[in-house]
Amino acid sequence: MRHDNLYIAGVGAWYPKPMPVDEAIEAGWYDDATQRRSGPLSASVAGDDDTQPEMAVRAGSLALRHSGLDAAEFGLLLHATGAFCGLDGWNVASYLQHHVLADNGLSFEVKQHSNGAMAAIELAAAFLVGRPDRQAAMITASDRFVMPVWNRWRTYPGLVFGDGASAAVLSRTGGFARIASVVTASRPDLERAQRAGLSFMAFPDTSDTQAYPINLIQRMQTFADEEHGGRIAEVFKIMNQALIRSVEGAAEEAGTRPADIDHLVFPNFGRTMLRQEVLTPLQLDADKTVFEWARETGHVGATDQFGGLEYLMRAGRLEPGQRVLLCGIGLGFNWTSAVLEIDERPVPLAD
Structure with a gap:
């Protein structure tokens, strides 16, 4: 769909300290041949305090500040993730709505794995068209890939998995980039x-x-x-x-x-x-x-x-x-x- 009045007004990202691939090779988690083919230098690896929700709060808060908008102008927060969000029987999107947008708007989780943040653009655009009383929507994304569920070095031979979060603010009224x-x-x-x-x-x-x-x-x-x-x-x-x-x-x-x-x-x-x-x-x-x-x-x-x-x-x-x-x-x-x-x-x- 073509858009004429949809903008990115702010972006934010937070990634933990990278672990050099050489350390993974030395530990026997990865191998030289795959590194030569794929070319990774490191992978961002979360520490014990770098939970998926907290990383998303950091990225979302940065995107909010970068946009220059007030939290009261937001009608929606969509959170994209593919891995475990920290707790079962719990709503991570509401947590982010509370901590990033000061309880404003509505919030939903988008479970589209690696396409989640991009799919959320489609959803947020439709929401903003239907809610002209609200100017902006927040999209956050965070993931953390850890054992025993994910072996970040060997889950898929063409890549290594890192941890971190990013976010973007979509606005109907202006920004540095038009979608x-x-x-x-x-x-x-x-x-x-x-x-x-x-x-x-x-x-x-x-x-x-x-x-x-x-x-x-x-x-x-x-x-x-x-x-x-x-x-x-x-x-x-x-x-x-x-x-x-x-x-x-x-x-x-x-x-x-x-x-x-x-x-x-x-x-x-x-x-x-x-x-x-x-x-x-x-x-x-x-x-x-x-x-x-x-x-x-x-x-x-x-x-x-x-x-x-x-x-x-x-x-x-x-x-x-x-x-x-x-x-x-x-x-x-x-x-x-x-x-x-x-x-x-x-x-x-x-x-």
Whole structure:
């Protein structure tokens, strides 16, 4: 969908101290060959006090300050996450609504895994159209990948997982970037790629060694064995087609081409995975991506896109007239792409 009056007024991100990949290799958690192919330098690793909700509060509070808006102007907070949020039987979105927006508006959790923050743009845009009495919406995202559920170094061979949070403020009345278009593609028939061979459980049971730690590539291979004669390349071909529809659709609605966009922010994949699953299908170059930043944080679930945008701002790389593509890829599978037009050079918050 094309938008004329939807803006990003503020961004914020908070990532814990990075752990060098060399330390993981020395400890036997990772290996040299994979590092050479994928190129990660480190992964942001949360400390004991860096819980998913608290990291989201930090990022959301920074985005609120950066926007210059008052919490009373917000009608909505959407929180995106894929991993465990700290407690079962509890509402993390309400916690953030209370601590970031001083109880203003409404709040909901968006469970779209790594596409959650991008999918939330679609939801927030529709909400703001229907609620002209409220100016802004907050989108937060946070994730933390820890054992015994996630082995951050080996869950998927093309990336390492990091921890952290990011946030963005959407406004109907102005901001440093206009959201020109948002397009989502969906292939729900691929949901079996994350559960093939596994049964549903009554509750999480980390003693089940078939299910934990999560092994995404093993699940996808089982799905390929059952549905595509073992040809996992066929699964990736379907995924690539949906990615192309989302990215090219968003670019067309914004009146541009993917190749003409100035900055590309995709999920924080490793070098080989980024090339094979994103850049080659889209015929795009790596030099416009934020890979140099991504290789220091790792893939932090739904936080990558707003985190990458915040990085571009801090690096002083956003200039009026430029376009930025944000693209999320979430288990399920869903792909959401947004094209931003930079209206003014954003000024980072003072440290």
